[in-house]
Amino acid sequence: MNLPSWTLLAQSVLSGVFTGALYGLLGLGIGLSWGLLRTINLAHFAFAFLSAYLCYQMVLSLHLDPMLTLLFIVPMLFLLGAGLHWLTDRFRLTPLSSLLLTFGFMGMAESAMQWFWTADPRQLASSYGDQKVRLGPLFLPIPELMTLVFAIAVTLAAYVVLRHTDLGKALRASAEDSPVAASFGINQRRNSLLLAGTCAALAGLAGVCIALTASISPSQMYAWVGVVFATVMLGGLGSALGPLVAGVVIGVSEAVTMAVTSPSWAPLVSFTLLIVILLARPGRIG
Amino acid sequence: MKLRRAPVAVLGGGLLFCALPVLRLPAFYESFLYLALYWIVLATSWNILSGYAGYFSFGHGAFFGAGVYASATLAGKLKWPFLWTLPVAALVAAAIGVGVGAVAFRVRGVRGELFALLTLAVTFVLATIVANTPIDGGPGVYLNDVPVPALGPTATSSLYLMMLAAAVATLLISWVVRFSRFGAGLFAIHDDEDAAEVMGVPTYRWKLGALAISCALAGLAGGIHALFVSYITTAETFNLTVPLTVVLMSILGGTRHWAGPAVGAVAITVLLFAFTGSSNAVLGKGAVGLILVIGILFMPEGVMRKFQRRGRAVVPDPPPVEATRTESAAVKLAPVTPGVSVSEEPVLRVRALSKSFRGLRALSQVTLEVRKGEILGLLGPNGSGKSTFINTVSGHYLPDGGEVWLDGRNIAGLPAHRIARAGIARTYQIPRPFMQMSVLDNVALAAMYAGQGLRSIEAGRDEAMRWLRFTHLDGKAGVLPTGLNLHQRKFLELARALASRPKLVLLDEVLSGLTPTETHEAVALIRRIRDQGTSIVFVEHVMDAVMALTDRIVVFDQGAMLAEGAPAEVMKRPAVVTAYLGVSYA
Secondary structure, eight states: OOOOOHHHHHHHHHHHHHHHHHHHHHHHHHHHHHHHHOOOOTHHHHHHHHHHHHHHHHHHHHOOOHHHHHHHHHHHHHHHHHHHHHHHHHTTOOHHHHHHHHHHHHHHHHHHHHHHHOSSOBOOOOTTTTOEEEETTEEEEHHHHHHHHHHHHHHHHHHHHHHHSHHHHHHHHHHHOHHHHHHTTOOHHHHHHHHHHHHHHHHHHHHHHHHHHSOBOTTHHHHHHHHHHHHHHHHOTTOSSHHHHHHHHHHHHHHHHHHHSOGGGHHHHHHHHHHHHHHHOGGGOO | OHHHHHHHHHHHHHHHHHTGGGGOOOHHHHHHHHHHHHHHHHHHHHHHHHTTTOOOOSOHHHHHHHHHHHHHIIIIISOOOHHHHHHHHHHHHHHHHHHHHHHHTTSOSSHHHHHHHHHHHHHHHHHHHHHHSTTTOSSOEEOTTSOOOOSSSSHHHHHHHHHHHHHHHHHHHHHHHHTSHHHHHHHHHHHOHHHHHHTTOOHHHHHHHHHHHHHHHHHHHHHHHHHHHOEEOHHHHSSSHHHHHHHHHHHHHOTTSTTHHHHHHHHHHHHHHHHHTTTTHHHHHHHHHHHHHHHHHHOTTOHHHHHHHHHSOOOOOOOOOOOOOOTTSOOOOOOOOTTSSOOSSEEEEEEEEEEEETTEEEEEEEEEEEETTOEEEEEOSTTSSHHHHHHHHTTSSOOSEEEEEETTEEOTTOOHHHHHHHTEEEOOSSOOOOTTSOHHHHHHHHHHHSTTOOSSHHHHHHHHHHHHHHTTOGGGTTSOGGGSOHHHHHHHHHHHHHTTOOSEEEEESTTTTOOHHHHHHHHHHHHHHHHTTOEEEEEOSOHHHHHHHOSEEEEEETTEEEEEEOHHHHTTSHHHHHHHHOOOOO
């Protein structure tokens, strides 16, 4: 093991922050749905990757700016997420069954993506890709910077909505005690559809960010599962600010590990963190 | 009768299929059957933890993969004879499984979901480790030069025979577990884990045990499969095909039946083969996902369950008795004749027992004793700590301090199942029967696990029947708890508590919600329980019953003991009156 130079270390901390922003972005949707809807949505990853591929395809064949694809992707994902929630609601699935359902959905999505885009990795070629901002000896790539900005923006928005609006209070009340909330006249069906849709829309946004910053292949979505769930658990279920903070912590630890040892060991970092979290503070979860 | 037929059928079927290689069919048939058997082993082994105990593992691919690589390393690199690698493959998989379970099962609350996610993550962590170490290193492992043990006339038939043996073993294990005391414990965990623990089931160890068996069998299948595919890569081994397919097969076949996953496995193998063939392997996973989604939505209980339902005559339940509560209908209860069988010797001594919830002192420094053969009434306003007392003594809560002596042994801080075995039983205020077990099995479970504990299901059921007669529930033995009304469920709680022949029973508001007639019956029953020598702690708000039944009462207020003594005398004390009725301003 040879210690890297300070510049390299700073650069990897920086790239850890960027990756962490993506973890936080994905974790926000999962955590909100887990904490407030009691649904563990594995389909979230499928949603994100579907969006990434859609973004890739639209840029490739329609020559759109990747940012413009959001106009189409976000509403579509909202409908998809609300639809999936309607299904679990309609069939009165238990949390475990809905987990299984989304697991099945993940398999279907992988198969579909492999069918349309093959198993080979795809890389989006966009005008953002080549641009970098220099900050002293460090480089800030534009796509990653945009991801960070998006992550901070939606995290703050989620925080404000949950804390300070009637809708946010209604959602938190429903999660706390659904029958009592219902007896206070909260329309839970509408709210939960809205929330499920929003979570999926967040997955759409995350997907576009993934397409901008990394190469994508269908089976890659599983690689995100462990690390994003570690993010959610570290950040706290249903918390708005937690996932981003936790994501950055995990992202930086991974990046430093990669710089000090070898990149292929990175997945172990989040897993180790996850185990440590579980052993140290089991009370935080649930 | 029917139960004994099952293992014979499995063995007979196994022997029959053993003869297949003699027919010298084209290798295709053996390969196809091999695949069906392979899925039978994987699905059935998954079901032993996930179906029986309800902890869904998404990491069966990890345990399977551990077996694949253990076998490949030993046979390919270290040149072990292939058959010797199989036990090691099973052991390695079991060890990894137990390690994961030891972490996941520790966390209360979202144990089920957490376990599912953790096992999913393990799959990719193992893949990372294997790909980055000399175990694989990246390019994959070739096993072409490993000699296939000559069990049959050809290599394919040898592999087929190995997997056949594994499938027969797996099915037998699945059957044995299903109809054993161990299995009954797993099913209780599935329905209500906390109640199972209180009934004396060592839930943590049982889950780990089931996980170890499940993983070992998956590892065994992996070991054999390593030789079957003969070229192994991490991408092909550690992916979601195995867990996804296995979950689907079990759900489709029925997770509560020992043969359900096997039925599902055969069906899906045939379906996948018919639909996709070999050209569209990509669509296979999608088809599996789609069938899983449809299965969960429209057939959550599986095929075998549907058959069972149809086969069994449905017993019409009598309409539940409407609870007609009239406050004026006072219950006339004869007072207990004092000093009949009560001795001065304590069965339970509680010293300075304390329990706080984040600063709220639910119990502070409670010191009391329960004497042999007495009925001790535990009174106090709502929130005074009565239920916390029961939960702490029975081990559901860990006390913050203090001692609980039962027959000269300090049981404070022991896990609930150890306390149940030591001889303390409890009932729940809101009955918590195991909803998918018959009334008889509900009671038999307590007879098998709590108290001395009976070793076999048959003995447990015999004992259970006795207590069902005692509580006049014998007519309902074969019914599921959904077919009982509240009154009968409360009696079921009593029967479960008694079946372990406890030294001490903690009754948590058994009378609440009962009609006057039902109350009358219950009081008579409680008296009969005491008459056969069991000491009782009786938490109750129904004052008539308290006065009629108890030898002594203890009054709690705000987590501390307020008064103690003979019922009539204590209830007249000003402090007690104030605690119950508030301060008089008149």
